[in-house]
Amino acid sequence: MSPRSERTPLLADRPRNSEDSTRRAEEEDAALHGTAVAPSSRRTTGLREIVLFAWALIATAAVIVLAVVLQHHNSTTPTPSPPPSPVPIVPGDPAAGGPYTTSSAKKPKRNLIFMVSDGMGPASLSLTRSFRQFTSSLPIDDVLTLDRHFWGTSRTRSTNSLVTDSAAGATAFSCGRKSYNGAIGMLPGHKPCGTVLEAAKRAGFMTGLVVTTDVTDATPACFASHVDYRMQMDEIALQEVGEGPLGRSVDLILGGGRCHFLPNGTEGSCRVDDVDVVGIAQEKHGWGYKSDRAGFDELRLGKNITLPMLGLFAATDVPFEIDRRNMADVYPSLSEMATTALTALEEATKDSDEGFFLMIEGSRIDHAGHINDPAAQVREVLEYDKTFKIVLDFLEKSDTEGILVATSDHETGGLATAWQAPNELPVYNWHPAVLAKANASAEYCSLLLRQHLATLDSASREDSASLMDWINKNLVIARLGITDAQEYELSTLAENPESAVIIFSRMVSMRARVGWSTHGHSAVDVNIYSSGGAAAEKIRGNVENTDIGKFLSAYLDVDVDEITKELEDKLESLPVTESEAEVQGGETGGHPEAWVKAHWGSDWVWEF
Ligand SMILES: *[C@@H]1O[C@H](CO)[C@@H](O)[C@H](O)[C@H]1NC(C)=O
Numbered sequence: 126m127s128p129r130s131e132r133t134p135l136l137a138d139r140p141r142n143s144e145d146s147t148r149r150a151e152e153e154d155a156a157l158h159g160t161a162v163a164p165s166s167r168r169t170t171g172l173r174e175i176v177l178f179a180w181a182l183i184a185t186a187a188v189i190v191l192a193v194v195l196q197h198h199n200s201t202t203p204t205p206s207p208p209p210s211p212v213p214i215v216p217g218d219p220a221a222g223g224p225y226t227t228s229s230a231k232k233p234k235r236n237l238i239f240m241v242s243d244g245m246g247p248a249s250l251s252l253t254r255s256f257r258q259f260t261s262s263l264p265i266d267d268v269l270t271l272d273r274h275f276w277g278t279s280r281t282r283s284t285n286s287l288v289t290d291s292a293a294g295a296t297a298f299s300c301g302r303k304s305y306n307g308a309i310g311m312l313p314g315h316k317p318c319g320t321v322l323e324a325a326k327r328a329g330f331m332t333g334l335v336v337t338t339d340v341t342d343a344t345p346a347c348f349a350s351h352v353d354y355r356m357q358m359d360e361i362a363l364q365e366v367g368e369g370p371l372g373r374s375v376d377l378i379l380g381g382g383r384c385h386f387l388p389n390g391t392e393g394s395c396r397v398d399d400v401d402v403v404g405i406a407q408e409k410h411g412w413g414y415k416s417d418r419a420g421f422d423e424l425r426l427g428k429n430i431t432l433p434m435l436g437l438f439a440a441t442d443v444p445f446e447i448d449r450r451n452m453a454d455v456y457p458s459l460s461e462m463a464t465t466a467l468t469a470l471e472e473a474t475k476d477s478d479e480g481f482f483l484m485i486e487g488s489r490i491d492h493a494g495h496i497n498d499p500a501a502q503v504r505e506v507l508e509y510d511k512t513f514k515i516v517l518d519f520l521e522k523s524d525t526e527g528i529l530v531a532t533s534d535h536e537t538g539g540l541a542t543a544w545q546a547p548n549e550l551p552v553y554n555w556h557p558a559v560l561a562k563a564n565a566s567a568e569y570c571s572l573l574l575r576q577h578l579a580t581l582d583s584a585s586r587e588d589s590a591s592l593m594d595w596i597n598k599n600l601v602i603a604r605l606g607i608t609d610a611q612e613y614e615l616s617t618l619a620e621n622p623e624s625a626v627i628i629f630s631r632m633v634s635m636r637a638r639v640g641w642s643t644h645g646h647s648a649v650d651v652n653i654y655s656s657g658g659a660a661a662e663k664i665r666g667n668v669e670n671t672d673i674g675k676f677l678s679a680y681l682d683v684d685v686d687e688i689t690k691e692l693e694d695k696l697e698s699l700p701v702t703e704s705e706a707e708v709q710g711g712e713t714g715g716h717p718e719a720w721v722k723a724h725w726g727s728d729w730v731w732e733f
């Protein structure tokens with residue numbers, strides 16, 4: 126996306142060609158990129174900093190709201206949410222989820238684990254590697270597990286944009302086909318495409334999806350549902366449990382997004398209709414259901430599961446790892462969920478001729494990129510790296526042949542491990558110590574600020590000096606570990622609490638000298654990692670993201686085209702959305718502009 130098209134939906138009323146707006150755009154860019162624009166009038170440096178900061182704030186606030194609108198969904202509950210009240214558990218019908226056998230097994234039994242690091246570009250690896258070396262006092266040559274399994278790079282563009290979104294990105298993986306931004310298992314022209322997960326299920330494999338965001342979000346959705354548009358999450362939830370044209374294709378779902386499975390009018394629902402997806406899943410399709418940490422613990426890391434099993438452990442997103450680790454009694458981690466899935470799927474296939482296909486997503490690396498929060502991102506990547514290691518160890522121990530392929534759908538944030546401050550010479554360094562000091566995400570600090578404001582009467586809210594003091598003491602110093610907050614930073618926070626998430630992120634990034642060029646995605650090639658082996662030679666080097674998708678079904682020796690034919694025959698039963706997805710997708714990240722405008726300004730935009 127060009128900077129202009131990124132802003133267009135937001136600033137549609139502005140004259141675009143006047144000198145004034147050009148100047149404004151230059152200043153916005155300057156502020157966002159931390160470069161200097163010759164001032165139009167002479168001011169003191171201090172004032173100039175404040176003006177730049179304010180510009181950065183306004184421009185960034187506008188852009189991030191759009192980015193958030195584009196990337197994330199309506200959610201009703203800010204994370205972290207309090208532990209949900211226990212939901213009665215109806216055990217799944219074991220007959221419905223028993224191991225499959227097939228009569229003709231051509232290839233030896235095999236398992237495929239596909240990992241997606243949503244929004245993780247090459248710079249995220251440098252950032253995290255150096256952060257880890259710093260915090261653990263490791264030598265310069267110490268690397269991440271991922272680094273030791275570097276395999277190649279992937280080109281990511283979609284059919285309608287050089288900058289893909291996660292939906293087109295994941296459709297490339299699941300179907301092996303390029304599509305438009307916003308597409309969920311769909312090709313241009315409302316044409317569904319069969320996915321590797323569906324084809325694997327038909328061929329007798331067991332299947333699983335593990336994520337840290339909503340299980341209805343674009344990446345998991347692309348493997349087990351077919352809709353025109355990523356925001357059709359109510360429909361995606363239904364298709365994922367078995368209400369789609371193919372019936373049930375998934376055996377295990379672990380992640381967040383519970384709100385899409387509960388009927389409207391019930392506590393914690395974000396559905397527009399009164400459909401009880403959990404009820405349908407249990408009664409019609411035999412799913413077991415766990416909705417909280419206690420339920421997760423009953424699964425005994427996979428040793429006590431009857432499939433199919435639906436585990437929804439957060440109303441929307443699982444909190445960032447930097448925050449979750451302090452709420453481990455409420456939310457399981459990515460590595461815990463992945464361990465559970467590996468153990469459960471191995472057990473479920475132990476007497477079968479076929480193995481399993483498991484997709485594991487480090488979903489929120491992308492979210493940390495969207496809000497430009499490097500302190501949150503390094504912990505997300507470390508957790509992803511840990512999970513990658515767990516999968517490698519699993520494959521090593523397993524008697525069944527298997528492979529791990531891991532890649533990203535795209536980069537997010539235009540992250541750079543350097544940042545030049547306005548009016549300063551470049552500094553040849555960045556500072557992991559700043560990220561090490563932060564023990565909360567900008568998202569969580571912003572939540573704490575909102576909670577604090579809710580306790581204040583209007584008189585105390587107006588008392589900006591004491592609010593600034595509270596913010597500094599309780600959030601900036603205590604949570605972010607920043608002890609040199611500037612007056613203008615604190616007053617901007619006090620006056621714009623709704624933009625706190627990006628102000629906090631910016632305060633951390635500037636001090637760490639970490640740069641960002643966007644609150645959206647970028648077009649840079651992303652890395653591919655693999656457990657290796659001769660089979661994976663096909664995706665060695667620089668490949669197209671669709672080559673990875675084609676590899677997945679080829680490795681399992683399953684036929685996505687057969688599924689596509691079946692879906693085409695049943696096309697009428699796929700819901701049609703009146704959308705401009707294919708036209709608009711490239712410019713608005715997969716959402717029609719009208720949709721963005723309809724949601725413009727409502728509070729939920731910040732609740733992601
Ligand atoms: C709940 O959904 C039903 C349709 O399924 C709708 O008629 C009703 O208005 C919705 N209620 C609310 C409060 O949104």
Ligand SMILES: *[C@@H]1O[C@H](CO)[C@@H](O)[C@H](O)[C@H]1NC(C)=O
Pocket residue numbers: 214216422423424425429
């Ligand atoms: C195993 O799962 C069942 C059904 O969910 C549950 O009732 C039981 O308490 C679990 N066992 C353990 C040891 O957690």
Ligand SMILES: *[C@@H]1O[C@H](CO)[C@@H](O)[C@H](O)[C@H]1NC(C)=O
Pocket residue numbers: 451564602603604606
């Ligand atoms: C974060 O660090 C501050 C001190 O720097 C401490 O007071 C606070 O308890 C820490 N929070 C957590 C959750 O570790």
Ligand SMILES: [Zn+2]
Pocket residue numbers: 196244291491492495537646
């Ligand atoms: Zn994204």
